[in-house]
Amino acid sequence: MKFAGYNVQYGVGLDGRYDLDRIARAVEAADIIALQEVTRNFARNGYDDMVAGLEARLPRHFSAYHAPVDILLNMEERDGRVIQHRLNFGNMILSRYPILSTRGLMLPRSRTYDRLNLQRSALEAVIAAPGGPIRVYSVHLDHVSPEERMAQIDCLKRWFQAVPAEGVAVTGAADFGMADTPAPEDYVALGDFNLQPETPDYECLFGQKDPYYGRVPRRSFPVDAHAHLGKRPAGSYSWEGPSGAGERLLLDYALVSPTLAGRLQDAFIDTTSRGSDHFPLWVELA
Secondary structure (H helix, E strand, C coil): CEEEEEECHHHECCCCCECHHHHHHHHCCCCEEEEEEEEECCHHHCCCEHHHHHHHHCCCCEEEEEEEEEEEEEEEEECCEEEEEEEEEEEEEEECCCEEEEEEEECCCCCCCCCCCCCCEEEEEEEEECCEEEEEEEEECCCCCHHHHHHHHHHHHHHHHHHHHHCCCCCCHHHHCCCCCCCCCCEEEEEECCCCCCCHHHHHHHCCCECCCECCCCCCCCEEHHHHCCCCCCCCCCEECCCCCCCEECCEEEEECHHHHHHEEEEEECCCCCCCCECCEEEEEC
16 A cells, blocks of 8 residues: 655645646555645635646545635625635645545644744544555644644644544444444554654654664654655655755655554655655555
8 A cells, every 4th residue: 555745835846837737647656645735726826726636637536635724815796695715725635545534633833923834734534445444644744943843743643642542523423323433543644744853853753762772663652654664865855945056854754653563665755756845755555
């Protein structure tokens, strides 16, 4: 089962060109896709509806979308009805397998005054995968403040661990003659975490290394798939600066629950894709 995570930067590549076809081509081989910075009505990509565009280009995938940023742009009256035009900026999940339930999980934030600070979120989808139900998250963390990222990480880790006890979008559905949605322990989270390896916020997410044992998988921390498989050579990067000066950083990660660590088969970052300032990251599970 192949997973791809991709911050698509509203579909605009390093060449400054908006091209939804190359975004879709970059991830179409994946069974489950987690995207960030998917927009509707955004000026920088000609006010396109990326959600509808991606659904049309990946017609064999189920889809879910959640926009933590939802802003009124303008309105008009047409045939006696008020029509509103809204900017949406958020996360998307596409899956070859049925999406049983979804939730948009809002992450904590604090107000800024001289730097843009967007409301961040994680989109959760429970997917009926061939090996059994699995939770998948499309995640986008704050890009300005390590302290804010660590608060968001603390929320994420609580959600990751709490689902088997708390359930997902609905519980007790028998009251309405419906089957309960599964609340599996297994999860995969992909996204733009806006942190770099072995920084304090990275350690907040994955735990500190023991001098002798390294990072031992434990229930309270997810597993960094690329690091766990030894697929992160020196100089790895997932983002490239737009200036052309060669600035490169590793900001995107694939996380799996410790219960899935033994099923990890492969992981890599596709730095040949040019549809965004980020690059798709891939993970394969047995």
